[in-house]
Amino acid sequence: MRKYIIALLVLVILFDGLNNLREVTDLAIVKAIGIDMTEDGQYKTTVIVIDTSNKEAQNEGIIYEAIGESVHDSARKIVNESPKKLYLAQMETLILSEDIAKNNFEDTLGFFIRDNEGSNAFYLFIANGCTSDELIKSINEEKINIKSLLNSSARYRGNCNMDSLNDILKTKMKPGINIAINTASIDDTKVKINSMAYFDGWNMRGYLTDDESIIYNLLRNNLDNTIVVAEQKENRIGAEIIYSKTEMTLDKEQNNKVNFNIKIKANISETGSDVIIKDSEQIQNVEYILEEKIKTDVNEFIEKVKNEYGSDIIGFGNLMYRKKDDFFYEDNYLSKIDTSVNVEIDIQNQGGVTKKW
């Protein structure tokens, strides 16, 4: 009797169960997805599917696009063109149009947050000055690995960061902090990483400038490496930041004041003809000039965030929330915040030279 029942259960499972079973050959492995909003409020999804039949074309894929009432609906309609169902687990990039970022960001991401196949470890971009569809097609035509492009920009320039969707959501869910997201654009048919877009709540408000994006990443501890230039012409000092750490603390005496303590390690990469670095006093002088330059930039950025952007992307509110400071609950707390910035630069080396040639 027991054998029959077990056999019956096994047969039931074999014949009808596990509907998610799919062979690798039946998968349309998605590399990147772009989503736009049409004029009549529908979602247009454009995807790059890895072309498994063409082993020589490493970064080239097949483009599919469809329009539907929801993200899932439009993505599913692609099966009308592609014989295989989209497989999102290996997806690297999600590009959203500026329109979606401004008006439907939360609803659009809902599908990707819920989707069980992926790990939300892909990178999110806002299409800056073009549609997601155009950007996706350019990426495919130019055979660009956008993940590598982002990696290079984040690692050596610092105007973007390597935050995945999960990281962005984690930041978004925290009280007292707004998000900033990487953007990409098309410049003369070439795809390029642009300055970051800042949000207020779930809605995009605008773009930071390139330098502001670097300062933003410096303050958010997301800056690995960048170039800083102080003074001009013959007094010019160029340095490469190789390490940075920013500490944000609440002032113990003044309850609406936030102190920034920024520690930076840098190498001198170039100097103007009048800059002489021979002894420790001159090194200290160079450090001071660079510190003042970064301090000014940070202060300008903070002022702009407080008064012009009006979105707490730096996380003052989150710091106060974490430290149980009631000032966070005051109306327009951002504009009333006072800050103090301290920058310490440690010059590690002068580029392997000991004197001017």
Add this chain to the structure above:
Amino acid sequence: MVEKDSEKIYSLGYSFIILSSFFAVFLGIGSYLMFKNTRNDTYWVCIIGALISTIIFFIIRYIINNNDYDDIYELNKGIFGKFFGKLLNFILLVGFISVACIILFNNANFFNAEYLPDTSINFLKAIILLPLVYISSKNLSSIIKMNQVLCFINIGMFVLSILGVFAEFDLTNLEPFLNVSTGEIFRSILIYVTLSTVPFSMLLVASRKRIKDTERLNGNLLKTFVFTNFLQFLVILITLLVLGEKFISVFRFPEHIALKQFNLFNILQRIENFLALQFYFSSFSLMSFLFYYIIKAMPQTKLKNYYSIAISVFLYFLTSVLFTNTIVFVEVIEKYIVYIILITILLPIIITFFRLLMLKKYSNNINK
């Protein structure tokens, strides 16, 4: 009647019953409920909850050490008489069936939500029940040995999981400290203590006289108790450190979402599916003990070989009737699970404990 193989039960394997069953009641149930109440202060709750659950642990250990019968059912019949003993056993049986239903559906829901959304949850329940039908036809020593092996695998995978998510730790996720009300903390502690009763109660499946190395029994039980609570504390703490209080609240299975961040030196990634096996193994262990318990409560007739199939079919249909969808299930665990366990498992155990105490005091007085 003591089973022939009972001599093969060793105290280490026996005490591992707690370890294996613990995760099963916390994944998607205990952790979910506690995070909902106390958010980023849940790790404090684990510490206080573990300290309070020590009382229940010692009560159960006392029953094990003073049980001259084979198991809790025989003991109840022996010390309360036939009628009241059977009534207590029936209440316990209802408790174990309820917990089995909840664990079965929770497990099927986990696979359905995280891996197989297109597959019917009923098929998943059938798949989960199949190996249980087989294992429950085995004797207790085999179940304990299987459980011991799964425990070692689970510990290995757990250590690997910690290493893999270490880079994602964010200490600021623990702030603000103690930001919840005492009422919320009390509710979470109650959940922790009540749910931890289930794995402890699984120990009553056998008495002291069925253990071979009794001299190590109390020591091994205590060590496993401390180790298990420490592991549960780590699970809660790590999930918090990786996801943060607000992000945790989005998900039904936050531990699994934390596991999805696994990245070991950029070499080993996306192995959360493999590591999630530890959740299945612990549920399987707990379910196999629950099956054993339920079978033991039934009359030992010629049909006893078919009981496991009957129980499987019964649980299959009962879960289909009780939990028509996930929302109903979540409502049930949010509103009733604590009361179900308190009334049907903890209360009979406490009654048994006090009866044993009274009898012991009485016999001591006579001896004097």
